[in-house]
Amino acid sequence: MTVAPRPFSTLAATLSRLLGPRKVLSSLSERLNYRYDAIAFGETPICVVLPESTADVVTAVKAARAAGVPIVGRGAASGLSGGAAPTEPGLVISFTRMTRLSIDPVRRDAVAQAGVITLAVTEAAKPFGLIYPPDPASFRTSTIGGNLAENAGGPLCFKYGVTGDYVQGLEFVDAEGEVHHLTRDAYDLAGLLIGSEGTLGLITEATLRLTSPPKFTRTLMAHFAEVGQCAEAVSAAIAAGAVPSKLEFMDRACTNAIEDYLHLGLPREAEAVLLVDTDGDDVETVEEERALVEAACRNAGGTVSRAETDAEAAQLWQARRSVSPALGRIRPQRMNEDIVVPRSVLPEVVREIRALGDASGLHLVQFGHIGDGNLHPNILFDPRTESLEAVHELAHEVARVAIRHGGVLSGEHGIGSMKLAFMREAVDAGTLAALWRVKHALDPHGALNPGKVLPTEVLPTELA
Amino acid sequence: MNNEIRSHHPDGQGELMAHAVDACVHCGFCLPACPTYALLGDEMDSPRGRIVLMKEVLEGALPLVEAAPYLDRCLGCVGCVTACPSGVPYGELITSFRGWSEPQRRRPLLQKVTRAAVLTMLPRPGLFRAGASVGRFAKPLAPLLPEALRAPLDLLPRTLEPAQPLPALTPAEGVRRGQVALLSGCAQQVLTPNFNAATVRVLSHNGIEVVVPPTQGCCGAAAMHTGARPLALQQARRNLNAFEETQVDAIVSNAAGCGAGLKEYPMLLAGEGEPDERRARELAAKVQDISEYLGKLLERGELEPFLPTSRPLKVAYHDACHLAHAQGVRAAPRALLRAIPGVTVLEVPQGDLCCGSAGTYNLEQPDLAGQLGDLKARNVMATGAEYVVSGNVGCHTQLQSHLTRLGSKVRVLHTVELLDMAYRGEL
Numbered sequence: 001m002t003v004a005p006r007p008f009s010t011l012a013a014t015l016s017r018l019l020g021p022r023k024v025l026s027s028l029s030e031r032l033n034y035r036y037d038a039i040a041f042g043e044t045p046i047c048v049v050l051p052e053s054t055a056d057v058v059t060a061v062k063a064a065r066a067a068g069v070p071i072v073g074r075g076a077a078s079g080l081s082g083g084a085a086p087t088e089p090g091l092v093i094s095f096t097r098m099t100r101l102s103i104d105p106v107r108r109d110a111v112a113q114a115g116v117i118t119l120a121v122t123e124a125a126k127p128f129g130l131i132y133p134p135d136p137a138s139f140r141t142s143t144i145g146g147n148l149a150e151n152a153g154g155p156l157c158f159k160y161g162v163t164g165d166y167v168q169g170l171e172f173v174d175a176e177g178e179v180h181h182l183t184r185d186a187y188d189l190a191g192l193l194i195g196s197e198g199t200l201g202l203i204t205e206a207t208l209r210l211t212s213p214p215k216f217t218r219t220l221m222a223h224f225a226e227v228g229q230c231a232e233a234v235s236a237a238i239a240a241g242a243v244p245s246k247l248e249f250m251d252r253a254c255t256n257a258i259e260d261y262l263h264l265g266l267p268r269e270a271e272a273v274l275l276v277d278t279d280g281d282d283v284e285t286v287e288e289e290r291a292l293v294e295a296a297c298r299n300a301g302g303t304v305s306r307a308e309t310d311a312e313a314a315q316l317w318q319a320r321r322s323v324s325p326a327l328g329r330i331r332p333q334r335m336n337e338d339i340v341v342p343r344s345v346l347p348e349v350v351r352e353i354r355a356l357g358d359a360s361g362l363h364l365v366q367f368g369h370i371g372d373g374n375l376h377p378n379i380l381f382d383p384r385t386e387s388l389e390a391v392h393e394l395a396h397e398v399a400r401v402a403i404r405h406g407g408v409l410s411g412e413h414g415i416g417s418m419k420l421a422f423m424r425e426a427v428d429a430g431t432l433a434a435l436w437r438v439k440h441a442l443d444p445h446g447a448l449n450p451g452k453v454l455p456t457e458v459l460p461t462e463l464a
Numbered sequence: 465m466n467n468e469i470r471s472h473h474p475d476g477q478g479e480l481m482a483h484a485v486d487a488c489v490h491c492g493f494c495l496p497a498c499p500t501y502a503l504l505g506d507e508m509d510s511p512r513g514r515i516v517l518m519k520e521v522l523e524g525a526l527p528l529v530e531a532a533p534y535l536d537r538c539l540g541c542v543g544c545v546t547a548c549p550s551g552v553p554y555g556e557l558i559t560s561f562r563g564w565s566e567p568q569r570r571r572p573l574l575q576k577v578t579r580a581a582v583l584t585m586l587p588r589p590g591l592f593r594a595g596a597s598v599g600r601f602a603k604p605l606a607p608l609l610p611e612a613l614r615a616p617l618d619l620l621p622r623t624l625e626p627a628q629p630l631p632a633l634t635p636a637e638g639v640r641r642g643q644v645a646l647l648s649g650c651a652q653q654v655l656t657p658n659f660n661a662a663t664v665r666v667l668s669h670n671g672i673e674v675v676v677p678p679t680q681g682c683c684g685a686a687a688m689h690t691g692a693r694p695l696a697l698q699q700a701r702r703n704l705n706a707f708e709e710t711q712v713d714a715i716v717s718n719a720a721g722c723g724a725g726l727k728e729y730p731m732l733l734a735g736e737g738e739p740d741e742r743r744a745r746e747l748a749a750k751v752q753d754i755s756e757y758l759g760k761l762l763e764r765g766e767l768e769p770f771l772p773t774s775r776p777l778k779v780a781y782h783d784a785c786h787l788a789h790a791q792g793v794r795a796a797p798r799a800l801l802r803a804i805p806g807v808t809v810l811e812v813p814q815g816d817l818c819c820g821s822a823g824t825y826n827l828e829q830p831d832l833a834g835q836l837g838d839l840k841a842r843n844v845m846a847t848g849a850e851y852v853v854s855g856n857v858g859c860h861t862q863l864q865s866h867l868t869r870l871g872s873k874v875r876v877l878h879t880v881e882l883l884d885m886a887y888r889g890e891l
Contacts, residue, residue, distance in 0.1 A: 025506070029530045032520055033507040038491045041466075050506065077507070078492040096505050117496070141492045261549050328489035328550025333466065383466060 011067045011091065012047040018059050023050050023097075034092045035085060037077040038138070038325075039336060039418060042085030045072070045092040052097050054171060054179055054204045061202065062177035064091040070450050071175075073198035075115065075146025078138035080324070080336055081416025083150055083197045087451030093202060095145045103128060103210070109168060110208045114145025118152075121208060130210040133160040136412070137321040148203050151195030153412030155246035155277075155320065158371035160211070162412060164194040169207035175443040179204075192438070197414050198449040200442045214245070214279035216286045219313035222297035222304045223270035227251055227354050227366065229300045230272035231346035234370050237296035238343055242289050246277040247371025248320050251354075253380075254367045257326040258319045266319065267303075274302070274370070275316055323367050324376070331363055331380035335395045338419070340374045341407035352401050353377050360394045362386065374411035392421075399425070415453045423455050433460045465490060465515065469522045476735015477560045481522060484557035488515050489550045497547035499818045499836055500537050508534040511544035511554055518561050528565055535561070537832065539825050540689050541785035541818035555790060556731045559688055566691030582824055583692055587682030587699065589627075589653040596624055596654055628657040634664050634674040641671035641766065644757065645710045647717040647726065650682045652857035659857065662884035663718045663754055669887055670761060670768050674716075680706040683717075685725025688732055689823050697736070700729050704743045707750075715747070718754040718880055720787035720856035721823055726751040727791060753787055754880050755855055759796025762803055770886035773806030777891060779882065780810045780849035780874075782840075782863065784856035785818045797855060797879045804886045810847040814839070821858035833862075841866035844874060853879045 012026035025031065025048040034048045035041060046069060049060040064071045070090035077084045086092060098113035101120060105128035110121050118139040121132040135154035136142055142152065148170070153162040170182045170190045180201075182190040193201055224230040230249050237244070250258070252271050259266050266273060274297065278289040294304045307313040327334060341349045350366060353375075357364025363380040377398045381391050399409060399422045409419050409426045423432065435454055439446075440463050469482035494511040495501050507513040514535055520526035535558070542555040571579070585592045630648055644667065652659050664674050684699035703726070707715055717723030729744035752760075761767040779801055787793045801809045820826060820836025841863060844852045852867075852874050854860060864876045877885075885891050 027530060028526055029517055029534060030506075030508055032526060033513040033516055036490055036516070038489070076492055076495060077490075078495075094507075138492065140496045258549075261551060322493075322549035324549075325489050325491035325493055326549035326551075328487055328491075328552075332486045332489075334489075 011063065011069060014063050014067070015047060015049055015060060018063060019049065019051075019056055023052065023056060024048070025050065034074060034094060037079040037082060037084040039080045039334075040082035040085040040416075042082065042087055042417070043089045045086055046089050048092045048094055050094050050097050054173065057093060057173045057202060057204055058177045058179060060091065060093055061173055061175070065175070065177065065445075065447060070447050071202070072449050073145065073149065073202045075143030075149070076117070076138070076141045077146075078142045079146060079150055079414065079416065080338070080418075081150065081197075081410070081414040082418045083414050083416040083449070083452060084146070085417065087417060095143060095204075098145075098204065103130070105130065108210045110210055111205065112144045112208060113205050114143060114148075114203055116144045118142045118144060118147055125210050129212060131213045132166065132208055132210055133157075134163045134166060137324060144206055144208070145203050148194050148206060149197050150414035151412065153369065153372070153374065155248050155317070155369060157412070158247055158369060159243055159245040159279075164191065166209045167194060167206055168209055170194075170203055171205040172201040172203045174201045175445065175448050195414065197416060197452050199439060199453050200448065202448070214286075215281045216283045217245070217277055217279040217313070218286055218290045219307035219316060220276050220290055220294060220304060221307070221316060222274045222276070222294070222302040223267045224272045224274070224300065224302045225270065226301075227272045228347045228351040229302060230274050231350045231370065233274065233297045233300035233302055235343055235346055236300065237293045238371065240292055240296060242278070242292040242296070244276045244289065244293060244371060245279040246275065246317075247369070248275045248367070249273065249370040250320070250323050250367035251365055253330060253363065253365040254323045254327065257329045258322055260329055261322060261326050262315070262319055264315055264319055275320055277313075324378075327365065327378055327380055330365075331382050333381055333383055335379040335381070335391050336413070336418070337377045337395065337398055338374070338410045338413040339377070339399065339402035339407050340372065340411040341402050341405050343373045345405045346370065346373060349401060349405055349407070350375070353398055356394060356397050356401070360390065362390060362394055364394065364398075369411070372411065373407070396422070417452055420452070420455050423453075424458060429458060432458045436460050436463055465519065467519050467523065469519065472523055473564075477564060478522075480556050480560045480731065480734055481518070481564075484553050485515060485519050487550050487552040488512070490516075491550070493549060494544035494547050494554075497543040497816060499539060499541060499543065499820070500832060502817065503832060503835055509537055511538075514538055515552070515554070515557065518557060521565070522561075528568055532565075532569065537829060539785075539818050539820070539822035541822055542789040543785060543816055543818060546789045546816065555728070559728070559731065562689065562691035563693035563696075566693070569691075578827070579690065582827060583687055583690070583695060586686055587650045589650060592651055593624065593627065593654045624654065625657050627654070628661050630660055630664070630676045632676055632678055634668050636671045636673045637668050638671050640673055642713045643673040643675065644714045644716045645675050645677055645707055645712045647680065647683060647715060647719070647722055648676055649717075649719045649722055649857070652719055656857055656860060656878070658881060659718050659878045662878065662881045663716070666758065666880055666884050666887065667716070670758070670766075675710055675712065677706040677710050683722040683725035684732070685721050685728070686823055688725060688728065693732075696732055700732055700744070701740070704729075704740070704747055707747055708743065712750070714752045714757055715750045716752055716754050716757050718855065718878065720753065720784035720791065721858055723751055723753045724786040724790040753791060753793050753855060755787070755797035755800060756791070756793050758800055758880075758883070762796075762799055767803065768887070770804040770883070771889040771891075773804065773886070773891040775806070777807050777851070778810055778847070778849040779807050780812050780844055780847040780852040781879075782812055782819070782844065782852055782854035782859060783815050784854050784859045785822065787855045788816075793855075797853075800879065800883060801853070804883070804891070806891070810849050812840070812847055812852075813843045815843075819859050819862045821856075821862035823858060826862060837862045837866040838870075841870050841872065845870065845872050849874060851875045851877055851882065853877045853882050855879050
């Protein structure tokens, strides 16, 4: 069902004529720069379009279809699953110039084009006393379109939900170049597009729900001599009824990589660090909730400290956001995972993963949104000196731990190309076949971001 | 980032570049920190994009001429280094790359002449003064000239301050508590002679003896950052000799770009062998920005107290990129300003973004430099401050030029000038 590459030297010329040369990139330098995201390098595209309106996207999609080349949407390429890295040479549509944003304080929503930077939504909403909660670590870089394509999460998602929970409406361009406007009524087609990684359509604009920020926020840090203790504290705190707004953990290697970058005085010797925010409009409840978490941490053997000022809290959260890229200090490459497991089994899961890492001889680190049970075990390696096979094997072992404990493979990063190999183990054949039929219904020629999300090995015979 | 740079470039500079590319995890955290990405919004004009381009060129997969326009647009402000969690030494990468690639560049004649002229005149205050004097009279002709000549003229002041000779030794007032050597700088001796005069007064007032080694020359930063590596090496060796003769506690610079340049000597001399590599490390370890040096006195409670201002004074502090991003000096200048009773220090919105001066950038990329200068001036004006201070002559000239153009009354000073005025009771 993939599109066979054809001679396409004319595609750039056609697009330049239709859109004007300013919106079309076709030199080698330009094309080489639109072939990667934050985890993978893909095929160099034939041509790149930087649309400035939905009409430009329509033109680009129709031209690419006429030329018979695949189409890959791209935001800021800060994704971690290879979602924006093309698997075949084709057209990349980069949304970074579609940045129109308007806030309606009465309806309490934002209308954002796909290229709007995530953080810009909250910054524009703040003067009206509103915020947009989803806060992926890359929110200074990432775009709303990319967040929607991957259904991005972030620390605040434990209490406030992921990107998709804030979508009231979507505008998208389908595989034929037609524009559609979706709400969440009737068939929730918007819900289907969210997290579909550009394989079902290209989201061009979203109407996003805004909320009032909590009046009070309290931040604490706890550290532990063993990763399992940290997970026990989390399970206990939640079981006791605490609903912190953020519950994040990082292990010793992560803490040290961050310290090398920011020099904040984090406990380098601890095996696990937990960062927690409690928030709400009633200061007593917020502080009670913090006390509940503190008690759970101490009972599990942790040492607790509080952030005394907003600046201190901001530094701790900057530290947390920097974990993933800071790991580049340890090894130049990594295999990252995005598993979600039931909270009740967190202690076993982090301990089993730690043990797998220790036994492997490779650098395996863990961090993540532990309150959600969403963990990011990362295998850090140097492809020049370490076996890629061993890395893949360990990654598979880690994925199996999640599946064995009733978990899933992707909490927030998406499947992309990086986790494609695990899909057959995580999703049963009948369900995969159904997903393929959905894909086929919306993209019958397989033009949209081929080679992502669904493994071709399980393509139902009638679609082959 | 995977790369094969070492096998193509098995030398000291190749190792530096490969090491930098290794460290990049292409996360994109640098994108919002990059001034050209902010203005142009495409990947080629971002640090991540440029790292990929340099890698491809070094590996022979992309012709240099194709990548050059994007690499030339990099200001070298290293704002991306501050934003980079994985620790990519981007400044070392772009500087080494420019040194490696410059001999292969084929530039238009006029560009070649201007570059050569700038690199010849900048390090020679006498020549620069002569050139600047002539240039002033050519200012009215600017609209008729090609862009390469128009940009430098736009930046020249209408009048030049008289030269202020620097004594080879200025004794400490009162008990001598230390001795430093001053890097006297090049163009700033002509454009802003009071920077050095104020520096010497403030140090001396604090019991610090100041020597100005007579054989010192240009730090070499301009040559280094524009790819003129042989000239930069020659200038660095001259300074290694000049400063080694002085047995001082510290080498003090009051120009962020020059101080950063001296601190980059170990990178510049990497691969040149011993004893140069060791000498470069020893010199770099002694270099301190004037605000860094005074900040330490303040921290130890050894700084002479300032006289209070005559009325409440709002001062905006502008982070020079080569001070904040390249040297990591942010807290000290702010602390010093706050130590003046009556001064409120204001932050400039989008303060991490370069003002567009960036060494010779406003000569080579006048359009982008102008946009950034305009943005910076407007952000400074938005603070409502009476003064804006910074620690770099390039920023100073750029701020002055754009604030004047916008009809602003904000006064532009070097940090140490304001401290000097506070000691003299002139605020």
